[in-house]
Amino acid sequence: MFRIIEKKQLNNAVTSLKFEAPFIAKKVKPGQFVIVRIDEKGERIPLTVSDYDAKAGTVTLVIQAIGYTTKKLVSLNVGDSICDLVGPLGLPTEFGTPKKAIIIGGGVGCAIAYPQAKALFNSGADVTVIAGFRSRDIVILEEEMKAVSNSLYITTDDGTYGRKGLVTEVLSELLERDSYDLVIAIGPVPMMKFVSLTTKPYGVKTLVSLNPIMIDGTGMCGGCRVTVGGETKFACVDGPDFDGHLVDFDELSRRNSFYRDEEEHKCRLGVTENG
């Protein structure tokens, strides 16, 4: 059993939960994820380790409540436990040794991008963070991001905070003005796709963190397969980070929407069952 020892509501859809998980806390590196199962009848879902403290033996997950299991998870409170937390899974991010990097987070993707920015910043790289949100009321982790970057740009789709517009607009300007040796993009599939298209003409190494549907997270089901450079890869063991210039994003979008009908059915069931 893994106990929740801290809960923070980052905005009305995103929650941060800190779990006691001493073994994982000792091993995990930026870019890796865990698989979570709430109870005996729960499904297994992957979540990135957003922060960790090896000494205290804790890992922090930042969760966007979008469906059945994530909603159930964020309804838990300090003191509650979940039955499974498996990891660390996936390969740690291969940063190389960049001097100047741009880290882009879209929505909840900022929570996943945060440990990467932190690791790079602590290694002495010049780090620029671009964080994109739909609107002011869902901006998350602003202070945390500021602390681990040389410059921080926030964009909102509706212009209620920071710059109005998309992260790719800021990205284009930065790439025009200066040269960078690494771009990392984490967020919705379309965002990662357009970031990769934007950096391609500049030839900047671009890493994206893919989020296909997963079950085991150890390479035994093949459900997480993605096409990268024309080859089939299992995101849970070969990734989750891949070269954004080689990923077939359209295929990923199609595969991710596969269970939409079933999950909506489940959500409705959940609603009626709980009154």
Next chain:
Amino acid sequence: MADMSPEKTPMPVADPLIRNKNFKEVALGYTAEMAMAEANRCLNCKNRPCVSGCPVNVQIPEFISEVANGNFEKAYEIIKATNALPAVCGRVCPQESQCEGKCVRGIKGESVGIGRLERFVADYCMKNGCGDSFEQPPKNGKKVAVIGAGPSGLTCAGDLIAKGYDVTVFEAFHAAGGVLIYGIPEFRLPKSIVKAEIESLKKKGVKILTDMVIGKILTVDEIIEMGFEAVFIGSGAGLPMFMGIEGESSVGVYSANEFLTRINLMKAYSEQYDTPIKKAKNIAVVGGGNVAMDAARCAKRLGAENVYIIYRRSEAEMPARKEEIEHAKEEQIEFKLLCNPKRILSGKDGSVVGVECIKMQLGEPDASGRRRPVEIDGSEFILDVESVIMALGTTPNPLIRTTTEGIEANKRGCLVVDENMKTTKDGVYAGGDAVTGAATVILAMGAGKQAAKSIDEYLKGK
């Protein structure tokens, strides 16, 4: 005088057209009368050919004559002396190519139903709580680690605990049992049987730690540093193969592992569980082994109208257990034999709409001795399906060997061991599918047993 009727005492089975809509067990098991009648067909052969066909040397004529006399507990003790999981083996061993394949009664008629008798005895004792007396051996204070809680790991753990070792099993999944729990469906092997076996191991003192993916959370070297003096790797062959044909990443193409894991381990068929599963009307399963039969029969039970098995050779070459092929046919699974998929067709949204197949004929025998299938030019046809399940076989997962210094594997990724199941690294042993590639439950158990013996000898000499 033995009963000379040429046929086995029939096994009572659930009605095919009812059972193909539920997940209850198909073969219902012998009654005591049936078991005694079937046991009477055994000739008690002096040279015991059947025993040589059993990978763990179950003393077959001896246990059968106890059954014939109604001494079921005695029979159970005899089986248990060499086979740790008789309720499982009686159900899933490919008996026709093992013990029963060697039975003299099989020459002129049907062999003795050895597997059925084994199952009867095990079920009888499970129900009546007999057998299983376990004397706690004196502890020798030595710690051994087992990686993987499949049949090989569990057998190894069971033998070591009985020798006084302190045994800890590290399992990647949230439940122990390996393929017995995530692969083989409930209607063929009720999970309650596997759970009972695991509970009995725990009672004997075996510690099972789930959610531990070795190679990630701990490496083999770190396990050794923690004070474990020997390690057994029974991590199976879990990596699914795909065909590499056009359209394979379309939405609706699964590996059998994914499909079966969602259904068996995570009970996606039950409304009480949260795992989603896509229900298609028309499904094609590619392959001819037990895995393909299981996937097809699960698909039917989820409500598919048409389930096809696509296999490139003929029925005679199918590696699945004979009984499973027969049961699949009774349950209205359609066999498309001598036929191979060429590409998967998808619609505008990327979902599967069909599979293009080509007909095959059998040519000259290949290296495996089976006749090689060759394509018949121009015989392509399209099967309308919304889902395709690939059951093409599996290979061992590289997670452990790529994170362990000094462990060798062959070209196919199988760990290399000597006749004592020792790997190329001192103190590290391996067995089961991780060594042989996808094989059988009983071979995995045999390997676990041999490894336990070798580990005991190694640690005694240390």
